Amino acid sequence: MMSSSNDSSTVDDLQKVAKEEEQQLTPSFTPTLPERLGIGAFKLLNRVVPWYKLPGFIGAFNLAFLRIELRQFNLYDGYASPEAQGNARDHPLTDERYRSARHSDGKFNSLEQPLMGCRGMRFGRNFPRHLTPRPTEEELWTPNPRMISDRFMARRDGRFIPATTLNMLAAAWIQFQIHDWFNHIESNEKFKVPLPEGGDPWPHSHMELFRTKADEVRDPSDVKCPGYNNENTAWWDGSQIYGSSEKATEALRTKLPDGKLELDERGTVSFLPRDKDGNPLTGFNNNWWIGMEMLHTLFALEHNAICDALKAAYPDMTGDQIFDKARLVNCALMAKIHTVEWTPAILAHPALQIGMSANWWGIVGEKLTKMLGRISKTSEIISGIPGSGPEQDGAPFSLTEEFVSVYRMHSLMPESIAFFSSASGSHISTIPVPSLTFSKAQEPLASGLVTFPDVFYSFGINYPGAITNNNYPSFLRELPTPDGQLRDLGTVDILRDRERGVPRYCQFRRLLRMSVPKTFEELTGGNVELAKELEEAYNGDINLVDALVGSHSEPVIPGFGFSETAFRVFLLMASRRLKSDRFIAGASEFGPGTYTRVGFDWLQNTGMKDVLKRHFPELKGVLEAGGERNVFAPWVMMEESKKYNGVETNAPA
Template sequence: MPNTLSKPNGTVSVSKADDDKKKQVELQSSFTPSFLERIGVSTFHLLNKFIPWYKLPGYIGAFNLAFLRIELRQYNLHDAYASTQAQGNSVTDPLEDKRFLGARHSDGKFNDLKQPKMGCAGMRFGRNFPREACQKPSEEELMTPNPRMISEKFMARKDGKFIPATTLNLLAAAWIQFQTHDWFFHEQDPHEKLNVPLSKDDKWLEEHMSLYATKPDDTLDPSDIKCPGYKNLNTAWWDGSQIYGSSESVTQKLRSCDPNGKLPLDSRGREQFLPRDKDGNVLTGFNDNWWVGMEVLHTLFALEHNAICDALRKDYPDWSGDQIFDKARLVNCALMAKIHTVEWTPAILAHPALQIGMAANWWGIVGETLTKIAGRLSKTSEIISGIPGSGAEQDGAPYSLTEEFVSVYRMHSLMPETIAFFFATSGQHATTIPVVDTTFTKSQTPFDTAGLSFADVFYSFGINYPGAITNNNYPDFLRNLHTPDGQVRDLGTADILRDRERGVPRYCEFRRMLRLSVPKTFEELTGGNKILAAELAEAYNNDISLVDALVGSHSEPVIPGFGFSETAFRIFILMASRRLKSDRFIAGEWNEKMYTKTGFKWVQNSGMKDVLGRHFPELRETLKGSKNVFAPWEMKEGSKKYQGVETNA
């Protein structure tokens, strides 16, 4: 267990070993938990000395996680600004258009009416650790050990061998990218490059390896010199900005003049596609890093938006197009948040405590059935009645997504090298296409060359496996990725560099700041895997403190049922609920008045299976027996003979 000591002044001292000397790192409490919350935290601390949370019975484990989340909120939320004045106020940023009392502003403003700029596009990423622990590295620290060498040793698939995640399907991999495109995007500095030294025998085909540096925000305070802030170009809210855009001007350009508030789609035979510009670029809120997985999910939720518009127009015939659009967006965004919470998360973290805990995040421990019948049984308790409607709360730190949150969502190993496509009705194999041939302007290749429908592509994603989130599982095409802006990148190298550049602590310090036990040896880190331990020791010059957070997370043993490490999971359980709890439109005004009776019912009674079946009826029969749409679907007879060969099994 971690060596921690709670202090009466609201700080925690974390013992830090450094050259056999002890240093005390003070983690300041951002708020004071209630008496009962403190009792719960202390009780589970004591229990976890003997039994870790994941070995407890399901409901007890879920309660353990609920109190762990309270402690994480208390010590691991930190503002990236020296002053909360950066969030604005009702004087500096007045709400001039009352429309946005009941609608999302595409810039992200006015979610919190007292801090109007909080979470909006252009605001800084926050931190899960104190800023003094996240300082900008020196040039030597940035390149030590060489990030390209780390990519070659621990990212590249050995002999091209793909390691599948057999409890998930490819739809789960596409979904998380679809969501992260809503949440975060750093700005690059076109005037500054990070140049990575290459060894003489490096197989990189370019003359050199470099990528644009992350552009720091202006220096607003002396503390910004040692720990620069970095802007999030996307809104940090769960507001569907990947579809609707992260500014009002973009949203207006994307919207059609449809009087029913719908998004434009181009018909091509029986299918509807997102519109393109003259250069073939898709017109949507966020079109970077585009491939067929983004093509189908963006289109699906554009279709869902339009279906919601139809339902609202039927029930509210006198409404303007803006009124219909605003409420349809609210409903669509809340539905995506719900799907992520109660479907995607339990698929990738398939542990009994998580199944219970994530359902409780939305419905509370009283459950879905009773909540639908009786509403909230507790006005404010998120444990009893769920986070939606429990009241928005910032826990002492203005809401933002964090640099560490971005770090733990580096999941490029989910991507396979190829995708086998099948016909949804017969199950017959249609074609197998390298993923790289479905990227950027080539994202419609499966439709154009094989005559596939959206239903066919979704069925194919449902039966293909993604990659496991572990060492040596980055696909080759992502380690030699040619992007439309002319860059050529090894995303393995880029992922390591980005964490270092932005001051994300390395693995041991990362765990220490989360009050997790810190391995003293490489063999302890790997759970006894001597071969991997030796490889890590060699790469990191026998200095375990240098192991990068991403590499360490990929190397540690995973909890049974988990798709990623417990180290990453600690950030996940903190920030996943924070995206809900901070939001006025989810934790706050969660009712029929805000969403309309039609819209509120739509969210509460829909899931991913309903969304797919609503727009592609031919998938309904296949999905009948599916308990989770992000787990492998049942194969049709025509597909089974390809299992283990074409579906990356």
């Protein structure tokens, strides 16, 4: 039996501190009486039955009320004063174009707070700022982050742990979306990460990493609790394709008045154009690999197809008008795919299937919503979030440091990818992922080794890695990047959370009002061996366990691809990205009046399979063979593909 990490008096002291800190969670708004009754009723029920053991429909309602409570207690501005978000007086809308179109900087999504969510604004918090302070030097390096990476990130003996309910398309998709949402700015100052005692195979005496650049001090509280700026727009606005500035967007468009994005046409194949150094010309091209190559290309093609449809239906539209409408449709389509397709794939639980569909269509469902429109003008539960009216829940919209933390999913990456013919299913080649990164990402396609249909089919039948301990690919733990750094992303992930004040695991759960383990064995759900390793690595102090390590160590809800701790932040922020956005939640903006009738019908009637079949009709047969199967779940394999016994595909070994 494992011993507690503290004696009883220390535990009592910690519980007292925890209660005091919980009392410091200031509600950002007051729920309605029915909402308060629902929250209270499900809290009582969950003392007996957790939400994930309830029947699917009841579990979905449980999550809806839990989300209200999270909105109430876990949204905090990254600034000490709301004046930082700007106002209509100081930042007037001088160009009426952006009343009904997205501005690439992210400005004017809110007409009342024009800077909210735009490029360069701070990340927010899911916890009060005073509980997320800058760490001391001792806190930053305790325990050694490289040691934690070695013990809990590295694949042992090269063993790949597959996520057998997903495919590699799901892994590529989430990175594609993350590139839209956030990117921290690095400073010129570097950390010199000490290596663990006792020897380390790292090729240098220490590891150098650029520090995150803190925002300027605007308030005395920023000294102890600094803010960090988001280099991307925080909106769901396709900035990974279109860029996060009007200048960048303009450079990516064709010179013709057709509203399209520039593509490099080589015969019948369209590629992303390159600059003189071989970098892809797109909105965000960092951390590039073939997974980004395929999805950036796919949705650039989708944008251009929407432009063609708009031009045919509305021949008098200008190039800017076509572009603006196509961007609105394409961005909302990506948000819809993420909501009703990707999320139910990685969180395959009946309550989530119902809940995520309801996020978009409401509990009345897709068919009735398409037929009758919104039955309820304002209820997001009855008729879905799109068109229900934007709401900030008492805190200006931003993405949060904790949201960034829970999306650390490098374990999804395999060591290599097996490519197969989309025509015959036969194995073409197996290529190590490092040979598919940065400037080399386009090579297999440009050389003719594989086609885009081949790549999509291959990603459809390859497994990603499971999001768990000891499953970081070896190449990501010694990754040379174009900026000259050599990185261990396991170390980076641990260090970034500490540097930015993300609470450690127990505190993270405490501030989400979740149960907090008192012993390492309780944390691991009875896994004695893992509990011993954690206790040794964290010097017997369970309160030092990093949020990421703890999340990877806790038992996973059946069907879930990641931990319930991470899920709580996801539950809050996934719907907030929709609900805060005027062009998605806006009652007057979300509809044919803003999107056009052709554009709105395109959005409502299109899913990921439709996008794939439209641009790569060679995939129609294999996609239809899967019936109603989620496109982010393993695809049906052709017989020739089954003959390849690759450990990272869903072929039988």
